[in-house]
Every structure is written in C-alpha cells, then in structure tokens.
Amino acid sequence: MSEPTFPLPAAPQTAPVQTVAISLDDRSYDIQIGQGLLGRPETWAGLPKASTAMIVTNDTIAPLYEAALRSAIAPHYKQVHTVVLPDGEAHKDWQTLNLIFDALLGHGCDRKTVLFALGGGVVGDMTGFAAASYMRGVPFVQVPTTLLSQVDSSVGGKTAINHPLGKNMIGAFYQPVRVVCDLNTLVTLPPRELSAGLAEVIKYGPIADMDFLDWIEANIDALMAQDPAAMAHAVQRSCEIKAWVVGQDEREAGLRVILNFGHTFGHAIEAGLGFGVWLHGEAVGCGMVMAAELSQRLGKVDAAFVARLRAIIERAGLPVRGPVIDAADNAGHYIEHMRLDKKAIGGDIQFVVIDGPGKAAVCGAPDAMVREVINTCCA
Numbered sequence: 001m002s003e004p005t006f007p008l009p010a011a012p013q014t015a016p017v018q019t020v021a022i023s024l025d026d027r028s029y030d031i032q033i034g035q036g037l038l039g040r041p042e043t044w045a046g047l048p049k050a051s052t053a054m055i056v057t058n059d060t061i062a063p064l065y066e067a068a069l070r071s072a073i074a075p076h077y078k079q080v081h082t083v084v085l086p087d088g089e090a091h092k093d094w095q096t097l098n099l100i101f102d103a104l105l106g107h108g109c110d111r112k113t114v115l116f117a118l119g120g121g122v123v124g125d126m127t128g129f130a131a132a133s134y135m136r137g138v139p140f141v142q143v144p145t146t147l148l149s150q151v152d153s154s155v156g157g158k159t160a161i162n163h164p165l166g167k168n169m170i171g172a173f174y175q176p177v178r179v180v181c182d183l184n185t186l187v188t189l190p191p192r193e194l195s196a197g198l199a200e201v202i203k204y205g206p207i208a209d210m211d212f213l214d215w216i217e218a219n220i221d222a223l224m225a226q227d228p229a230a231m232a233h234a235v236q237r238s239c240e241i242k243a244w245v246v247g248q249d250e251r252e253a254g255l256r257v258i259l260n261f262g263h264t265f266g267h268a269i270e271a272g273l274g275f276g277v278w279l280h281g282e283a284v285g286c287g288m289v290m291a292a293e294l295s296q297r298l299g300k301v302d303a304a305f306v307a308r309l310r311a312i313i314e315r316a317g318l319p320v321r322g323p324v325i326d327a328a329d330n331a332g333h334y335i336e337h338m339r340l341d342k343k344a345i346g347g348d349i350q351f352v353v354i355d356g357p358g359k360a361a362v363c364g365a366p367d368a369m370v371r372e373v374i375n376t377c378c379a
C-alpha cells in the first residue's frame with residue numbers, strides 16, 4: 001500500500017457554499033456544496049463547451065428535479081435531452097445502461113456532448129460508465145441527490161454496473177468534470193435512504209478521522225433530523241476526506257482501498273439477498289460492524305471501540321445484525337460471495353480492518369475466524 005501523507009488537513013469552517021477541490025492532474029475538478037445550486041444557471045458556467053447536453057435520471061427523481069436542472073443548464077447548450085431510467089439497484093445492469101446509449105445515438109449526440117447524472121449512486125455510476133465509453137469518452141457532471149451519492153459515489157470516478165454474480169463488477173475509472181451537491185435535494189429523501197447515506201458518512205471516522213467520528217456521534221440526532229448546518233458539515237467533511245484519499249490513489253493501487261471498510265461483508269449481503277433487497281448503505285453499515293468485529297478478533301481494536309461504532313450505526317437507523325442469506329450454510333455463502341470481491345487475490349479474501357482508531361489496513365483472516373464473525377453477527 002502506498003504511504004498516505006499525514007496529517008489529514010484540518011477541516012475548514014463551513015460556509016454557505018463550499019468548494020472542495022479534487023487534485024488529479026489534468027483530471028482535477030471541484031465539488032460544489034450548497035443549498036439551491038441545481039436551479040441556478042451560474043452553477044453550470046465554465047463546463048466543457050458543447051452544443052448538446054443529456055440529463056440522465058430516473059423515474060423517481062425526474063418529476064422532482066429534472067425541470068429545474070434543465071432550465072438552469074439550457075442557456076449553456078443548443079439542445080438539452082433527457083433519458084429517464086427505471087429506478088433501483090436491480091436496474092444497474094447492461095439493459096438499463098443500453099437505454100443511455102440508445103438515447104445518445106437516437107438524438108445524434110456527438111463526442112462533445114456533456115452528460116449530467118441527476119440522481120443517486122445508481123444513476124451516477126451508470127452515467128459515468130456510459131460517459132466513459134460513449135464514443136470512447138465524453139464529459140460528465142455529477143449532480144448527486146442522495147446523501148450517499150453526495151458524500152461518496154459522485155466523487156472519485158468509480159463507475160460501474162452490477163453482474164448477477166457480483167456487485168459493480170463491470171466498469172471503469174472515469175472522473176466527472178464537476179460535482180454539484182445541492183443540499184436542498186436531500187429534503188425529499190426517504191428516511192431509509194438518509195440512514196443509508198449516513199453509513200458512508202460514519203465510515204470516514206474510523207478509517208481516517210476520529211475527530212469527525214466524535215462530531216458524528218455528538219450530532220447524529222441533528223443529522224437524522226436533517227438539520228441544514230449538520231448536513232452541510234457532514235457532506236463537506238466527507239468530501240474532503242474522500243478527495244484527500246482519491247487525490248493520493250485514484251485507481252486504488254493502495255490507500256483508496258480503505259474506503260471499502262465494511263464493503264466486503266456488505267457486498268456479500270447485497271449479492272446474497274439479491275440486489276436492492278437491502279440498500280447499499282444498509283449493507284455497508286452492517287458490514288462495518290462485522291469488519292469491526294473481525295478487527296477486534298485480529299487484536300487491532302478493543303471491544304469498547306466495536307461497541308461504540310455499533311451504537312453510532314444503530315442510532316443512524318441502520319441494521320447492525322446481518323441477514324441470513326442461506327439457511328443451510330450461512331457463513332459458507334457469505335464467504336463464497338466474498339471470494340468474488342474485487343479485492344480478493346487468487347480467491348483469498350482481503351478485508352479492510354480498523355488498525356487502531358482512525359486508521360485502516362488491509363489483511364486476510366483465517367476462514368474459521370471469518371465464520372465466527374458471521375455466525376456472531378447474523379440474525
């Protein structure tokens with residue numbers, strides 16, 4: 001793993017509109033965070049020049065925000081098209097991806113066309129993958145509308161679709177040209193989705209910033225109540241940490257893997273139950289409890305740390321006990337799914353564990369220990 005540069009820069013004070021820079025040479029871009037950004041034409045100035053824009057969204061988000069985005073970007077383009085995908089993780093697949101290509105080709109979109117991903121992580125990941133491959137690459141803008149996508153998926157250029165055998169197995173690293181997080185869009189988010197997003201917010205504490213975990217613990221009720229100042233700080237600090245990690249390791253050659261804390265167990269839950277049964281954030285929340293339990297068994301953290309993390313995750317409205325994905329051999333099935341994880345090397349599962357508060361590491365673990373964790377943590 002490449003050595004991270006410590007210390008992580010301190011959090012600047014929250015202001016009404018914040019810009020977090022992500023530094024990646026000629027692929028650098030800004031993350032803009034604020035209220036009401038989406039509907040302002042000035043938000044969309046300075047993007048790559050093009051005659052055509054295509055908004056990619058889904059049938060839940062389109063009635064809420066498509067018209068506002070369309071009228072705000074319209075002054076910058078001759079034509080604005082929209083493609084509306086079916087909503088849901090279960091549609092993060094080839095068939096749905098192809099609807100984007102059908103629309104792009106059907107409208108005669110050229111290689112300068114700018115795609116706008118308006119939605120959560122599913123829309124963002126699919127639009128990014130479409131942008132990476134349409135005419136070998138067109139620019140795209142992330143306009144994340146879920147907490148999870150504002151704090152994680154819209155930043156860093158991971159794009160993908162699922163395969164029935166594994167989560168996000170087919171995709172590309174492809175950076176957006178800008179990320180615009182309009183905090184006002186979060187007010188229409190269902191409570192379950194808010195909790196799912198909080199899982200990824202919480203994740204940043206134990207892996208990189210214990211001060212942030214302290215802040216989350218003290219402000220979890222404000223976050224659950226969508227207090228605007230608390231939400232703004234959570235999004236801003238999460239983006240700063242993610243930008244700091246991705247800026248050092250864009251393609252997950254080392255450090256970036258820490259962002260997968262909780263994801264190895266979580267992806268097994270998602271794939272084991274069938275995509276969309278548990279939300280991604282729910283699976284990650286529970287997966288973090290399991291990964292913390294594993295960290296304790298490996299002697300890296302104590303029981304008090306695990307209990308504290310579990311309590312924060314529970315207070316965020318997330319499940320802390322894993323589902324039974326196979327009645328006959330539950331642990332065996334978890335392990336089978338985890339062997340397909342992208343981090344696995346030659347079938348050996350690699351876990352992101354907490355290597356002391358605020359620091360993550362990657363390691364293997366004996367199958368018997370992993371089974372014990374699964375058996376202890378599953379309902």
Ligand code: NAD
Pocket residue numbers: 058060061064087088089092119120121122123125145146147148149152153154155156157158159168185186187188189190193196197280281
């Ligand atoms: P999602 O995209 O499915 O959105 C959740 C639900 O909320 C959907 O029904 C959506 O239509 C709805 N929704 C979105 N915005 C809304 C709003 N403002 N008001 C009301 N409803 C709204 O799920 P998600 O949690 O945003 O993203 C999960 C996906 O992100 C997973 O596929 C996961 O693999 C991916 N992900 C990717 C990365 C990455 O780095 N690329 C990181 C984390 C997660």
Ligand code: GLY
Pocket residue numbers: 152153155156158256259260
């Ligand atoms: N969400 C994990 C990553 O972006 O690397």
